[in-house]
Amino acid sequence: MNKGGANGSHLQDILPMVTIGMILFEGMTQLDLTGPLEIFSRFPDTKIHLVSKTRDPVRSDRGLTIIPDTTFNDCPQELTVIFVPGGPGVSRVLGDEEYIDFIRSRGKATFITSVCTGSIILAACGLLNGFKATTHWLSLDLLKRFNVETQNSRVVIDRNRVTGGGVTSGIDFALTIASILFDEKVAKELQLLIEYNPQPPFLSGHPDVADESIVEKVKAERTEMQKKRLEEIDSFILKHQIT
Numbered sequence: 001m002n003k004g005g006a007n008g009s010h011l012q013d014i015l016p017m018v019t020i021g022m023i024l025f026e027g028m029t030q031l032d033l034t035g036p037l038e039i040f041s042r043f044p045d046t047k048i049h050l051v052s053k054t055r056d057p058v059r060s061d062r063g064l065t066i067i068p069d070t071t072f073n074d075c076p077q078e079l080t081v082i083f084v085p086g087g088p089g090v091s092r093v094l095g096d097e098e099y100i101d102f103i104r105s106r107g108k109a110t111f112i113t114s115v116c117t118g119s120i121i122l123a124a125c126g127l128l129n130g131f132k133a134t135t136h137w138l139s140l141d142l143l144k145r146f147n148v149e150t151q152n153s154r155v156v157i158d159r160n161r162v163t164g165g166g167v168t169s170g171i172d173f174a175l176t177i178a179s180i181l182f183d184e185k186v187a188k189e190l191q192l193l194i195e196y197n198p199q200p201p202f203l204s205g206h207p208d209v210a211d212e213s214i215v216e217k218v219k220a221e222r223t224e225m226q227k228k229r230l231e232e233i234d235s236f237i238l239k240h241q242i243t
Contacts, residue, residue, distance in 0.1 A: 018046040018181055020081040021106060023118075024068050025052065025099060027089020030060035032115045035170030036083060039178060042190055051075050053098060061087045072102045079109040081177065085170075086117030086136065091229060093121050094236050100125055111180070115164035115173055122163075123148050124236055132158040136166035137207055138222060145233050146242065152208075168205075171196055
């Protein structure tokens with residue numbers, strides 16, 4: 001993919017303002033949203049819309065409440081980036097046609113993006129058909145239910161679809177977006193500014209490197225949750241006659 005567009009030019013050279021719509025919903029994982037937001041908010045000449053049905057406060061899965069500043073009705077039709085976080089609240093979104101219809105209606109955004117299980121929402125909206133994508137490692141098989149070609153990567157770029165893996169990958173994802181919209185120099189400056197220099201205390205951040213016993217324990221503790229999500233996805237697919 002040519003970073004910045006089909007002709008290799010950067011969006012800042014084409015558009016006077018970058019416009020980003022970040023979707024909020026009850027039960028989202030706040031770091032899926034706030035990690036990228038921290039970086040997006042430092043972009044030059046950029047307007048960010050925190051979008052939900054209403055401007056009522058939205059409670060994340062861990063209790064942090066975030067206040068939207070834009071409703072579905074107020075959100076610009078043309079967005080540079082539409083972004084969807086993940087979290088337990090994905091289940092609620094799958095059952096809410098207003099969310100599905102709204103996200104689908106912004107499917108002509110220059111870049112369609114997500115972090116974690118937000119890609120399941122994009123897939124449910126038909127916005128990942130024919131694209132490669134990623135999601136949280138626990139949910140790769142769930143994303144495949146939508147016939148999406150999944151990749152077990154921290155960030156996946158496929159043309160104008162950019163998806164991040166689980167939770168903390170949102171930082172890598174947002175820096176990648178910075179390099180696409182602007183250039184690598186801008187992304188590197190932002191990385192330095194926020195002192196993003198990961199040195200985790202344990203080598204346990206992904207099944208590829210974690211102890212097998214820990215991986216199995218984490219998977220076992222979430223078996224019922226994943227089973228329920230699978231049922232919800234299959235029900236959605238059946239209802240919407242997705243093949």
